[in-house]
Amino acid sequence: MISRTVPALAALCLSLTLASAPTATATPVLDPNTPVSSDGRVGSIGKRIAGDPGASDGFAGTGDLSDAEGVRRVARPEPPTVNPDELSTQSVIAPDERVQVTDTTTYPARATVRFTYTKPSGTTSWCTGWLYAADAVATAGHCVYNVSAAAWNTNFTVYPGRNGTSSPYGSCGVSNAYSVAGWIQGGSTEYDYAALKLTCSIGNTTGWFGLNTSAASLNGTTVSTAGYPQDKPSGTQWFTSNTVTSTNARQLAYLLDTIGGQSGSPVYNTGCATYCAVAIHAYGHGTHNRGTRIIPEVHQNLTTWAL
Template sequence: MSFAFTSRRLTTLALATAALGLASAAQADNKNLPVASDGTMPSLVVTSTVPGGAFAGHNKRGVALDAEAEFPASRLTAAEQAVFAATFKPKMAPYASAAEALDPESVINSDRRFRVYPQESGYPYRAVGLLTFNQGSGSFSCTAWLISNNTVATAGHCVHSGGSTGVWSTNVVFYPARNGGLSPYGSCTATRLHSVTGWTSSANPEYDYGAARLNCTVGNTTGWLGRAWTTASQVGVPIGIFGYPGDKLSGTQWGGAGAVAVSEARKTRYPIDTAGGQSGAPVVQADGTGPGTCQGDCGIAIHAYAASGGNNSGTRITQAVNNNLQTWINQP
């Protein structure tokens, strides 16, 4: 069994070593080859194998919560919030296979989700936010979560519509800790989007993940989540999922808790209720639970798809996925 954890504290590695590390992961799975919306080539890096804690962020006394955001904190009126809700529809994965059902997320039986007030609840909830964007002529919403002070992870279909004829998202805006019409930490636009060829060329649900580089460093205030990968089975690992479902009041964060039910090479499956709009939400492993030595709040998968065999699912954070996320964080 192998295990690695990535957090704010990274080991500095030589570029040659980094290139070899990412190349070996890519050779094992060439559909994880990274692509970017602006055509740039990422600098090759590998992630730290030194365990560390996720960064809890800081709220310095006397400093505005939105001090490091691109746009200031705001509160929409009821009328403005109604327009916002009518404009941005939950993004559904357009290439969901028959095995994944036709709907990318679902409430499995009775709805067991609970509302989260991310600013009041603090970290890690405030590191999760609402993501809005355009694809073609449509306006959509997803969920995204900070993995550094200026980078968010999300589902691949939230940054690219999928497949060789697909398009990159435009007008991407991230609202950390959004709560209805309130954006307490302000908002930030995306300057570069990332995914992998397995999604942008093949629309393969096993590679449905991506990231967005933000035009701000709001994560210094909100904090960001760590990431953990392991080759061991994840079955039984306690997890939580936090995101922005489209079947609830627009812009409100909801959570669900349970345990991993099925562990696959590239998918993690769980009987936790979700709905459209939660695509991109973090599947969070609690501190000290499950295989390995997760320290802090660790994302182990990126939620994306509906119930198959009674379980919703996410793209599992493997070593290759983890390396790509770190490469995208480090790219200037």
């Protein structure tokens, strides 16, 4: 009897111990399209729009340097910056066909922004972005959320149409930053996109880009981009055009010349009434560069974040 009772008691104690032991709470794995906000919100953020958004037109703005709202915004002095985010591996595909935009008060150059931010390490850097609403800027995810540090960048300051040391439209702060779980949880390059909600509505003056979610292949079509590269004089905007080489489910590859600092630049064409972005530039590969394609899921999130 004893030889049978002791093992039985031992098994019972083991089962009770396992039942009472605390269990670790695992971080839920979210659908990669799930929006995430720097203020801690996850999932539904703002009012969702119904159905396939298709294409949305841009707006050329007034271009009024006296400011359409009647208040001239004075730019903060731009802080010293270091090399842009190291994740931004991009390439100039010889020959370098970038040309400087000498007048950034024209549309769409004035809707293209340079913005500075503080990394989790405390160093300051910059990226490129572009207005797609009066108070919202689209950019690359790695310019907003640092995957390796598992933390958001902070202290964003946005300079529309920056031109060297000149900020013709002043600067705007940022009230919130957004990205998606595919970038924040997985660091997937296919989900490397983000948005910044501004504390001003400067887009009414500068204008903004439309969004194009065409399902057709763009191979062989001409696209353009403009941004703020690290290998050119600080704060200067550079433009180039070339063709799309590959249309993938979530990315476009193209022969546009780019380098660090141009992450987040608009990849756009004239597929709508003004200029419409078809991708958000993010990466390079020596023989081509690539960006996150604006498919309906991306358009849906961008539109929601602008509300």
